[in-house]
Amino acid sequence: MTTLKDIAKHANVSVATVSKYLSLDLAVKKETEARIQAAIKELGYVPNVVAKALKRKETFNVAVIVPKINNLYYSEITSGISQTLGKQHYNLFIYEVDQLNLDEGEILQLMRENMIAGIIFIGLFSDESFKESIRAAVEWEIPVVYANRYISFDGFPLLYPDLVQASKLGTAYLASKGRRRIALVHKRLPDRLLELFAKGYRQAIEEDGEPLLVAIEEGMELSESVIPALAENRIDGVFVLNELSAVYLAKALTKANIRIPEDMAVLSLGNSLISQISTPELTCIDLQNRELGIRSAEIILSQIRKQAFKPVTVLEPSIVERGSV
């Protein structure tokens, strides 16, 4: 392993000179520069980031804490993060919490041990314990970002899509296609979030009225069981607040000879590959997952660099038409 010391000796200068030259905070004579560069080339010098981190008390490693990575929602966000971090020469650690089942204390310990420069928490919004993790990290002054769904702001930057707007957009779109009785189908969402969707619904529908909320479980059979409720209420358009559930519901509807979109319009929340390959392909609200990741990374980097950053970032959803509405 070639070190600065070797370079210094080979170039007949001091270690400090080489170090400062490489850190760009020292202008050296043309001739010295040439000798240093020659030494670096000849000896094949590669800087040791670990030593640098120890000295500087700061790494270039950012951790992503995610429930699981083999899921298009999470991996899309993560890919966005990776893209931004890579450009800025930061490394990306991944910790899958579902797999490793780490508690808050263990996560914090891991971060501190490894001198993680910043942490991006994705998801886990149904679990309250993650909030403790974040709080603990904040307490130790580790830059933190939370990206997923709206949660109450609590002293760390938040990023999430505008679900009210998503709901409004979706509902209005269904209405514009002549749908008069629209249901919001959800997969066990917390009330806090359901209320956001209901709000968007109300904004889109001029007449007073509340949406029909239908809870659904994932899977073919479970989706079938929800069809009678839709029929009873003479629903002609569903906005399914979970992409996979939307696909299964579409399957169940087709199986029950309910045509999409003629008899029932199906709108899905989320625009991953699965809406595309569903039969029929599903019109959906795109929540901008990759962008969510990109922006999360930007904010964590701003924090690390002690620059200003927005405490709350709300992403604007958009609609992707595919004919299921």
Next chain:
Amino acid sequence: MTTLKDIAKHANVSVATVSKYLSLDLAVKKETEARIQAAIKELGYVPNVVAKALKRKETFNVAVIVPKINNLYYSEITSGISQTLGKQHYNLFIYEVDQLNLDEGEILQLMRENMIAGIIFIGLFSDESFKESIRAAVEWEIPVVYANRYISFDGFPLLYPDLVQASKLGTAYLASKGRRRIALVHKRLPDRLLELFAKGYRQAIEEDGEPLLVAIEEGMELSESVIPALAENRIDGVFVLNELSAVYLAKALTKANIRIPEDMAVLSLGNSLISQISTPELTCIDLQNRELGIRSAEIILSQIRKQAFKPVTVLEPSIVERGSV
């Protein structure tokens, strides 16, 4: 930040004693132990892994080099890796090469800079440049594993599914369901791999004969264009060697009023979510992606620990029946 020094002072012992005690290579007196433990608790000591790495010249960080992470094939493997590494208290770095477009030199530099303990290369089998990356890493004595498809062994451990067996299994299954004229549909596979599938086909079909090989592009329209060729050859069963292509072909067949499986059996290679949510759901050959990841991680750890490891690991595929054959 609390350091060993602080602990030592607080417990009235030397730094060396604390260090060795914590590394489990020193038995100390019960009383000393109690004092050390008390100090650790009181001061909230967290070991500094970075300093440890510098001293030991070895990190606990493993890098995964992957084309992209937002793809179920890659993320499933990665999740398997994450699972195994996590249990062994190793950290996982992710580098998305498609995103960052790093060349071989840059990858190696990154690995050396960060003192990466081992590298797992996934995929990129169509690209020859990755082989240079691997070779460079091997040259620098960094433990390496390659996981994806069969490539010629070249001095580093390989992991891949048994594609001949997969093809044999699939073909035999199609035949067992009464299919007499079977085509292998592939998405621009290199000849090297096509030959493996042809071999498996031959092993399954007793009579002499070669499979009809049909090249296909991904996407609905492109899949449609392949249907005439299937009709001309009176094909009654297709084994599609790419999961996404299988889904699109199934769509195209349905649209062309060709019933699955009555008129055409469709078998897919790969068992991610998309085969499950396709309409109809696709019977497939499971290539054991998660297991591939788990085993890759095990082998990289063996290398890191200077233990014996298998140079080649071949995974046995299995069939998952869903009624499309």
Next chain:
DNA sequence: TTGTATGCGTTATCAA
């Protein structure tokens, strides 16, 4: 423009 010296937090060698 360059060099000397110290220390980041840990492990490891040697001695006690």
Next chain:
DNA sequence: TTGATAACGCATACAA
């Protein structure tokens, strides 16, 4: 059973 001390590779305060 314990301690003193020298590295690991680098950055930086201070000198020259």
